[in-house]
Structures are given as C-alpha cells and as structure tokens.
Amino acid sequence: MHTLKIGILDPSGRAEGYTVDTIKRTLRERVPHLAPLRWRVVPTPGRVSHPVWIDVGLPDFDQHVRQATVPAPGGRVELAEVVSAIASTPLDRTRPLWELWLLDGLDDGTVAVVFKLHHALADGLSSAQLIIDLMDGEVPDAQAQPEQVPSSARLLAVGVRDVVGLAARFPGLAARSWRASAAAGARRKSGATMPAKAFTAPMLAWNTGVTPHRWYAFTDVALADLKAIKDASGCTLNDVVLAVSAGAVRSYLADGHGVPAETLTAAVPISIRRQDETRTWGNRLSNVFPSLATDIEDPVARLHAIHDSMAAAKEYHDARDPELWQDWWDFYPILHAFQRSATRMMHRTAKRPTYSMIVSNVRGPSQPLSSNGAPLRAIYSMGPLVDDLGLNITAWSYLERMSFGVVTCKELIPDVWDLAERIPVAVDELLAAVSSTVAPPTSEPA
Numbered sequence: 001m002h003t004l005k006i007g008i009l010d011p012s013g014r015a016e017g018y019t020v021d022t023i024k025r026t027l028r029e030r031v032p033h034l035a036p037l038r039w040r041v042v043p044t045p046g047r048v049s050h051p052v053w054i055d056v057g058l059p060d061f062d063q064h065v066r067q068a069t070v071p072a073p074g075g076r077v078e079l080a081e082v083v084s085a086i087a088s089t090p091l092d093r094t095r096p097l098w099e100l101w102l103l104d105g106l107d108d109g110t111v112a113v114v115f116k117l118h119h120a121l122a123d124g125l126s127s128a129q130l131i132i133d134l135m136d137g138e139v140p141d142a143q144a145q146p147e148q149v150p151s152s153a154r155l156l157a158v159g160v161r162d163v164v165g166l167a168a169r170f171p172g173l174a175a176r177s178w179r180a181s182a183a184a185g186a187r188r189k190s191g192a193t194m195p196a197k198a199f200t201a202p203m204l205a206w207n208t209g210v211t212p213h214r215w216y217a218f219t220d221v222a223l224a225d226l227k228a229i230k231d232a233s234g235c236t237l238n239d240v241v242l243a244v245s246a247g248a249v250r251s252y253l254a255d256g257h258g259v260p261a262e263t264l265t266a267a268v269p270i271s272i273r274r275q276d277e278t279r280t281w282g283n284r285l286s287n288v289f290p291s292l293a294t295d296i297e298d299p300v301a302r303l304h305a306i307h308d309s310m311a312a313a314k315e316y317h318d319a320r321d322p323e324l325w326q327d328w329w330d331f332y333p334i335l336h337a338f339q340r341s342a343t344r345m346m347h348r349t350a351k352r353p354t355y356s357m358i359v360s361n362v363r364g365p366s367q368p369l370s371s372n373g374a375p376l377r378a379i380y381s382m383g384p385l386v387d388d389l390g391l392n393i394t395a396w397s398y399l400e401r402m403s404f405g406v407v408t409c410k411e412l413i414p415d416v417w418d419l420a421e422r423i424p425v426a427v428d429e430l431l432a433a434v435s436s437t438v439a440p441p442t443s444e445p446a
Contacts, residue, residue: 002091004382005115005131005396006083006218006405009374018111018374020102024061026372027100030134031058032144036121036281037130040096045152049159049166050332057146059096067102074107077417080216086114087214087382087407097121110377119384123283124362124394125271135369135376140279166330173327180320187319195313196265196291199342199352204253204260206390206412207353215410217420218380220403221427229427232434233300235307240430241361241402242266242310243303245393246292247426249357250302252419253294264292264356267389268313272322286325288313289355299426299433343387357391358383364396381405393423 011018031037039053068086070078082103091097097118104111115131122130133140150158188194221244229240246264253259266289273284290313293305328335339354346352360383369376380403383394390412394405406420413419 001119001384001386002087002097002116003119003127003384004083004087004216005117005127006079006380006382007113007115007131007371007376008110008378008380009113009371010110010377011374012109013375014373018102018372020065020067022372023065023100023102023113026134027061027065028058030139033140033142034130034133035142035144037096037098038144038146039121041093041120042149042155044159045156048156049162050330052150052155052158054149055145055147056096056149057144063092063095064098065100065102067104070103070105070112072105074105076218079103079106079112080218080417083112083114083382084214084216084410086116087216088212091116091118111374113371120282122281123271123273123285124269124360124381124396125273126279126281126284128362128364128396129278131379132365132369135371136373137369142279170331173324173331176321176324176327180324183319184316187316192315193308193312195289195309195316196263196355198289198354199346199350200262201265201353201356202260202262203347203351203353204264204356206408207356207388208390208412209388210385210390211409211411213410214382214385214407215413215416216382216405216407217416218403218405219420219423220378220380220401221424223397223400223402225427225431226402229303229430229434232437233303233307235303236310238268238361239303239307239310241395242268242290242292242306242359243299243430244423244426245357245359245395245404246294246302246306247299247430248393248419248422249292249391250294251422251426259294261295263295266290266292266357266359267355268310269358269360270314270317272326283329284326286317286322288317292356292359299430300437303430303434339387347388353388355389357393358386358389360392360394362394362396364398366397366399368399379403382407385409 038055040056041051042054043051068082070082086101099116101114226240230237250259268288269285270288272286290309293302296302296305343354364379379396379398381394381396382405383392385392391408396403404423406416408416
C-alpha cells in the first residue's frame with residue numbers, strides 16, 4: 001500500500017550537481033518539521049487493536065535515502081523499469097514508512113527523485129503538501145516531539161481501551177449504514193441515476209488478483225487541452241480525466257481481445273478533507289463508483305455518459321453519509337473480511353470483479369518548485385493496487401502539464417507502455433471530437 005511520487009529535477013544550474021548528500025542535507029533541515037516522516041508503526045501486543053504511530057525523532061537517513069543509476073540509454077522506459085523495481089519491494093515496517101531514491105543516468109541530464117511513501121501516512125492531497133514542504137521555501141512551523149515507545153503493558157492497555165471504544169461506537173455505525181442503505185434504496189426506487197454497482201463489470205486480465213511485481217509506465221499531456229475539452233463539453237476536469245483513461249483502455253482492449261459489451265467501471269478516490277486540514281496527515285478519503293461508458297464508441301457521448309454517472313455517484317455518496325466509508329476503516333478487520341469474502345464469492349460464482357480499475361485525479365502543486373536550486377520539471381505518481389483492482393491510472397497536475405501514471409502487475413498487463421501511450425491519443429481524439437461539435441461563432445455583419 002505504498003505510493004510513489006517521481007520528481008524530475010534539473011540540476012544543470014548547480015555547479016556541485018544534485019547528490020544523495022544534497023537530499024540528506026534537505027532532510028536534516030525539513031524532517032524536524034514534518035511529523036509523518038518521523039512516525040514509526042508500533043503494533044499492539046497480540047494485535048488486539050490497531051497499531052499506533054510513535055514519533056521516533058530523526059530517523060537514520062542512511063537507511064532511508066538510496067541511489068541507483070538508470071541503465072542506458074536512460075530514457076522513459078528505462079526510468080520506469082527502475083521505478084517498477086523500487087515499487088515491488090515492501091517498506092521496512094521497523095522504520096518510518098518512507099524512502100527517497102535518487103536516480104541518475106537519465107539521457108537529458110536531469111535526475112529523478114522517487115518518494116516512496118506508505119498510503120497510511122498521506123493521501124494524494126497531503127502527499128502533495130509533503131512534497132511542497134520538502135522543497136525550497138518556508139519550513140513549516142511544527143517541531144519534532146520525539147516519544148518513547150510505550151511498554152508492552154501500556155500498549156496492551158491502550159489497545160483494550162480502543163477496542164472498548166470501538167465496540168461502543170459500532171451500534172451507531174451500523175445504524176448509520178442501515179440508514180445509508182435505506183437512502184440508496186429510496187433513490188433507486190425514485191428512478192434517479194445510480195452509480196455503477198459492484199460486481200457488474202466484466203472480468204478482465206487485471207482483475208484476477210495482484211502479485212508483488214509492479215509494472216509502471218507514465219506519460220503527460222497539456223493541461224490546457226484537458227481544460228479545453230472541459231470548457232467545450234460543459235463537463236468537469238475530473239470527468240475529462242476519466243474519459244481519457246476510459247478511451248485509452250477501450251482502445252487497448254479493441255486491439256487485443258475486443259471491447260466487452262458491458263461497460264467497465266471505476267473506483268475513484270475523492271477527498272473529504274476540509275480546507276483547514278492541509279497538514280492533517282493520514283487519509284481523508286472516500287470513494288465513488290462511476291461507469292466508464294466503454295460500451296459507447298463515440299468519445300463525446302462517452303464523456304457525457306461519464307459526466308452523468310460521476311454526478312450521480314457523487315450525489316449518491318453525499319446522500320448516504322460522506323464520512324461513512326472513512327469511519328468504517330476504524331473497523332478494518334470486519335470491513336476487510338466482508339470485502340474479501342464477497343470478492344472471492346463473486347469471482348467464483350459470477351466471474352465478476354468488484355470494479356474494473358482505479359482512476360485517481362490529484363491536484364498537484366500549482367506553483368513552480370525547486371529543491372536546493374534545482375527546478376522541478378515534472379511530477380509523476382504511482383498509486384496502489386488492491387484486491388482484484390490490478391490497474392491504477394493516477395493523474396497529477398503540475399504547472400501546465402497533467403501527468404498520467406499507469407501501474408499494474410507484470411503478470412497481468414505485460415505491455416503496459418502500449419496502454420499508457422494511448423492516453424495522449426485519447427486526449428487528441430476527444431479534443432478533436434468536442435471541437436467539431438461546437439458551432440463556430442456567427443460573424444457580425446460589416
């Protein structure tokens with residue numbers, strides 16, 4: 001469940017270049033003010049309850065900062081292979097759950113800094129804030145508050161207390177879930193548009209269970225093109241990201257085993273983070289589940305179908321209880337057991353996945369960033385894979401570009417670059433299609 005953020009830095013203006021020592025110097029300055037990078041997971045005895053975070057102070061940066069050289073010729077494919085290998089190794093849970101990798105050997109003289117971070121520490125928006133806080137600029141006000149690891153007896157007492165508290169909360173959560181289900185049923189009976197249902201999408205190669213072997217590819221497009229599609233269609237930028245992802249996947253399937261007659265569906269993380277929670281670390285996420293309308297050939301009609309489905313999914317989510325999903329994570333063993341048993345049963349009986357894939361759209365930093373004077377030229381992201389969702393497309397904006405990171409397992413999609421390189425094609429196709437549907441302005445008489 002770790003994610004990766006890949007920053008491309010241009011050290012050409014630095015006489016001393018950009019080295020591991022440069023990174024360590026930055027970390028010594030910044031980490032005292034960034035609590036998540038000091039937190040270590042400490043399990044409760046017997047796993048009677050959730051593990052706890054302990055601020056262990058400044059970690060040993062020699063254990064967290066690594067270096068590797070991208071093999072020749074040092075292009076995008078070679079870079080992605082090294083990133084894939086980094087992503088395929090779990091984080092060491094006896095230390096704070098992050099690593100920073102410096103990758104040199106790129107053909108254009110830039111360097112890549114790979115920030116490997118467990119999702120428990122930060123979601124997309126808080127990851128973006130962490131990246132900003134690690135770059136040149138003001139240091140956050142917070143200071144390190146190292147803690148002693150509690151004794152086993154203390155951890156056990158805290159765990160038992162938490163279990164008692166959770167037990168007291170469970171009836172209320174169950175009642176909220178029942179009300180949410182009733183609200184969903186009433187909405188369905190009213191004839192309102194509904195989000196995509198679980199276990200209705202066709203089973204595809206990447207829905208058969210994830211492996212440890214991550215396989216990554218990336219691309220980027222002009223943010224102005226996506227905004228032009230948004231403005232011409234009356235849809236949202238997130239709708240456009242979904243439509244572009246759907247178009248690329250549909251094209252990929254069309255040139256392979258064919259496009260299924262039934263539409264693909266998506267799990268789309270959405271933030272429930274308030275504006276004052278910029279540095280509230282951890283996750284403030286829920287999910288909505290739109291159709292990807294891959295059964296529709298026309299790209300504009302597909303975009304509008306996605307828009308309608310996404311709007312319905314958001315309305316449904318808000319009507320049911322926006323905090324419900326987040327609160328269920330406090331009861332993770334129950335939630336996970338239910339999801340896993342339901343998934344296995346539907347795989348065996350109906351040959352259906354929960355949903356087809358994960359598509360995430362994160363608003364990245366909007367201001368130019370640099371690290372030790374080296375400008376940040378681009379950011380790419382790799383999201384997590386879960387259960388039978390073995391394909392994740394994560395979009396991140398930065399300045400005038402929108403990057404798309406595509407991750408799967410090598411056993412599931414061996415030609416991941418073929419899929420990734422269809423994303424810019426899908427953008428061009430959609431941009432041309434929406435442009436042709438907008439009537440030109442009527443000329444004023446002379």
